[in-house]
Amino acid sequence: MSYKLPDDKDLDAMIGIVGKEYATNNKAITASYLSKSVMGLESQIPDIVVRPKYIEEIRKILLYCSAEKIAVSPISAGLSGGFACPTIKPAGVMLDLGRMNRIIEVDTENRYVVVEPGVTIGELWAYMHKNYPEWAPPVPDGAPPASTVMGDAIDRGFSLYTSSVGPQGDNFMCGEIVFPNGDIVRTGSWALPFAKPFYKYGLGPDIWSFLMGSQGTLGVMTKVAVKIYPHPKFKTVVVWGMSNPEDMQNLTLEIGKQEFGIAHNTVMVQGGNYPLVMTRWPKDKVPHDYEFYEQLGISKWWMNWECWAQTQEELDYVVNRINKMAEDFKKNRAKDPDSIKPQELHPKQIASRLKKPNKIAVPYAFWEAGFLFITFYTPWNECAHFAEMYTAAMEKYGFPPVMWIASIERCRQAICMPIICFDSSKQSDLEKVQDMNRETTEYALKQGWLNYRPDPYIHAPLTYSQAGMYWKYLRMMKKTFDPNMIMHPGRLALP
Ligand SMILES: Cc1cc2nc3c(=O)[nH]c(=O)nc-3n(C[C@H](O)[C@H](O)[C@H](O)COP(=O)(O)OP(=O)(O)OC[C@H]3O[C@@H](n4cnc5c(N)ncnc54)[C@H](O)[C@@H]3O)c2cc1C
Numbered sequence: 001m002s003y004k005l006p007d008d009k010d011l012d013a014m015i016g017i018v019g020k021e022y023a024t025n026n027k028a029i030t031a032s033y034l035s036k037s038v039m040g041l042e043s044q045i046p047d048i049v050v051r052p053k054y055i056e057e058i059r060k061i062l063l064y065c066s067a068e069k070i071a072v073s074p075i076s077a078g079l080s081g082g083f084a085c086p087t088i089k090p091a092g093v094m095l096d097l098g099r100m101n102r103i104i105e106v107d108t109e110n111r112y113v114v115v116e117p118g119v120t121i122g123e124l125w126a127y128m129h130k131n132y133p134e135w136a137p138p139v140p141d142g143a144p145p146a147s148t149v150m151g152d153a154i155d156r157g158f159s160l161y162t163s164s165v166g167p168q169g170d171n172f173m174c175g176e177i178v179f180p181n182g183d184i185v186r187t188g189s190w191a192l193p194f195a196k197p198f199y200k201y202g203l204g205p206d207i208w209s210f211l212m213g214s215q216g217t218l219g220v221m222t223k224v225a226v227k228i229y230p231h232p233k234f235k236t237v238v239v240w241g242m243s244n245p246e247d248m249q250n251l252t253l254e255i256g257k258q259e260f261g262i263a264h265n266t267v268m269v270q271g272g273n274y275p276l277v278m279t280r281w282p283k284d285k286v287p288h289d290y291e292f293y294e295q296l297g298i299s300k301w302w303m304n305w306e307c308w309a310q311t312q313e314e315l316d317y318v319v320n321r322i323n324k325m326a327e328d329f330k331k332n333r334a335k336d337p338d339s340i341k342p343q344e345l346h347p348k349q350i351a352s353r354l355k356k357p358n359k360i361a362v363p364y365a366f367w368e369a370g371f372l373f374i375t376f377y378t379p380w381n382e383c384a385h386f387a388e389m390y391t392a393a394m395e396k397y398g399f400p401p402v403m404w405i406a407s408i409e410r411c412r413q414a415i416c417m418p419i420i421c422f423d424s425s426k427q428s429d430l431e432k433v434q435d436m437n438r439e440t441t442e443y444a445l446k447q448g449w450l451n452y453r454p455d456p457y458i459h460a461p462l463t464y465s466q467a468g469m470y471w472k473y474l475r476m477m478k479k480t481f482d483p484n485m486i487m488h489p490g491r492l493a494l495p
Contacts, residue, residue, distance in 0.1 A: 001485055001495040003071045005090035006047045010070060014050045014093070017060045022051040022099070033075070033094055035082045039373055040455050041430060042490075043082030046073065046094035053099045055222050059182045062220065065093055066180045066484045073488050074216040076117045079147035080155055080453070081372075083215060087456050087490030095220060097150075103127055104223070108135060110198050112173055112225045117150040121357055124149055128228070136160065136231035138171040141268055142361040150224055155453055156212050158408060158415055160356050161229060161267035161308070163256070166409040169212040173197045176223035177211060180482045187211075190225070197225030210477065213452070216488040218481045234315040237306050237353050240326045241299025243339035245273075245384035248301045248405075249414075251329045251340075253380050255305070255322055256411025263410045265318045270406035271303035273391070279402050279421045280363040288400075302343060306353065361419075367400070370424025372433060374440075376416045378449045380407065383414035386449060390418045390440055397436040415452075434458065460493035 004010075006025075014023035024030070025048045034045050052058050065072050071092030075084035086092060101118035106128075115124060122145025124137045138159035140152045152159075156169035165171065174188035174197035188202035189195040200208055211218055242248055248271055256263050274293045278286055286292075290300065305322055309315035323342065330340040345353075352358070364371040378386050383405050391401035402419040420436075422429045437458050441451065445466055451459040464471040478485070478494050485495050 001489065002069075003088065003090055003092060003486075003489065004069050006068075006070050006092060010064075010068060011048055013064055014048060014061065017057050017064070018050055018052050022053075024049055030094070033078060033085060033096075035078060035085060036370075036424060036430075039081035039375075039453055040083045040085075041372065041433065042087055042456050043085030044087060044089055044091040046086055046091045048092070049094045049096055051096045051099050055176075055178060055184060058095070058178045058220050058222060059184070061093070061095065062178060062180045062486070063182045065486050069484060070486065071489050072180075072220075072486050074117075074220045076148040076151035076154075077120060077146055079144055080151055083155070083453065083455075083491070084151070086488070092486075097220070097222075100222065106132055106135075106228075107196070108132060108228070110196060111135075111228050112197060113137060113228055114197065114223060114225045115149055116223060117148060117221060119150070120146050120148050121152070122146060125356060128231075132228075134231055135228045136356075137228050138165075138168060138226060139357055140168065141270075141356070142358055144359065144362060145357050149226055150221055153224055153226070154212065154214060154216070154221060158406060163269040163407040163410060164264050164267045164308075165227075165229065167413070169209070170409075171227045172208070172212075173200045173225040173227060174202065175208050175211065175221050175225070177219045177221050179219040180484065180486055184222075185219075215491040217478065217491050217494050218487060230310075232308050232310045234309045234312050235307065235354050236315060236319060237304050237345060237350050238319055238322050239302055239304050239343040239345060241302040241339070241341050241343045242334070243300045243336045245301055245387040245403075245405075247329075247334050247336060247340060248303050249381060249384040250333065251326055252303050252407060253411050254329060255325055256380065256407055259410055262318045262321045265307050265309055265314070266305045266322075266407075266410075267308050268306040268406070269303065269411075270306075270404065271301065272404040273301050273387075273401065274298050275400045275402045276404055276419070279367040279400050279419070281366055283367050283421075297343065299339065299341070299343065304353070364402075364419050364421055367421035368423040368429075370422055372420040372422070374418050374420065374437060375451065375453050376444055376449050377408075377452050378414050378416055378447075380411040380414045382447065382449070383416050385447070386414070386416045386444070389443060390416070393436055393440050394418060394420070397432050399432075399436070416449075438462075454492065456490050456493055460491075464493055 074095045097117035100116040105114040121139035141160045174190035187208035189199040394401040404417045454460040
């Protein structure tokens, strides 16, 4: 597949659509979009950046680029690392949707808000906090305030109450999308002109779910209706420490499997190992031996349960039940009972954990010059196996074994996220990261574990090569939606 390198005539066409302030090939601006960290290392500098404000402008841009065979990469805020950047040369047009930043509607009876792609999680959080403090939008728990709700929807991330309500993709009701042929399609109940976005499966079959995880390869989303949930005042965080990932996995599963009652109150259930604490500081400024962390009262492994309740009585009940179940697990089933203990958090630690967006993941860049989140989904009762495999691989390749694990939908799935802290200014480190990424992905796929944000050169090709029939239908759908293959070429290993 080959693409046109946009020339001055193409830039003029873009300027003709959005105005001269909003289309440029200025190198300083196009280069500022490059990102090789956080989620992906593969990215190229776009040739032209275009910043539309209206759907009609997007239609015209896509029609033009389809006709000229110019690649288009849509970006909401670009905080998925390199995932919103082009993968190929010529890189073509980057469609920066940041100017489409309206919060269009809040409906507290039907419990949704409608936003455009440029609405950041910080903006939506602050808007709801000020105007609808009883309601919490599904912002990703640890993502930077400048990332967007739309970007996280498409990526099927995880929100601040993901353990209670499921993956981020489940929080999105209906969407509006512009396809490269210029058609504007509304999904779910929104397909009917007078219907509210109240039912995502709408007229059926459901098109919206097909767009989840599409990484910009099928079209441009211009509106989305997002579920909101009550934001009760009674909250706390319960923590239990242990020495190994099996005890972490098994205790957490027992609580998640309750489903009703306490499990629905545990909105964010996330844990990991002590290097998670160590690597949030510069490498040469903190001790690396576990004894230091042990003296601070940090267990080798731990699990946090962030609990939300409507009354103090309900919160007390939830906390007591978690503690009783942990005591029972320790007494009767734990692999290393002596290591299982409650961890008392300082009220300031609890307050900082409860603050959203919490920015908790940002400091991993301090350890060295860069970090990479590699995100796998496993069945919950296999997350300890994943953790053991991946931490061993990180040690083998000379990276600190940093492992973060969170429950999705009451331990139906585990999101397992090794955080690779490395020096992104060293080519040899980049190569080491990719060697480890390949080796661990090959192993993971054999276990049936999958990468939910597949990168274009390792995860996507290795995964789809094992799912031939799925790949065949994915390509057929891609050809239907985007016959000239202009949308984000290379992502998901699609042309
Ligand atoms: C420090 C840190 C912590 C994070 N923590 C979390 C977390 O706790 N939970 C979580 O879920 N995520 C987390 N993330 C990941 C990321 O920030 C979120 O997924 C974020 O919301 C992505 O939004 P974005 O606007 O930056 O997406 P972008 O980077 O702009 O885009 C994401 C993908 O969607 C495509 N895309 C974007 N907009 C459109 C559109 N309108 N139409 C079609 N395709 C589009 C892009 O091409 C790209 O492939 C974290 C990231 C960082 C840097």
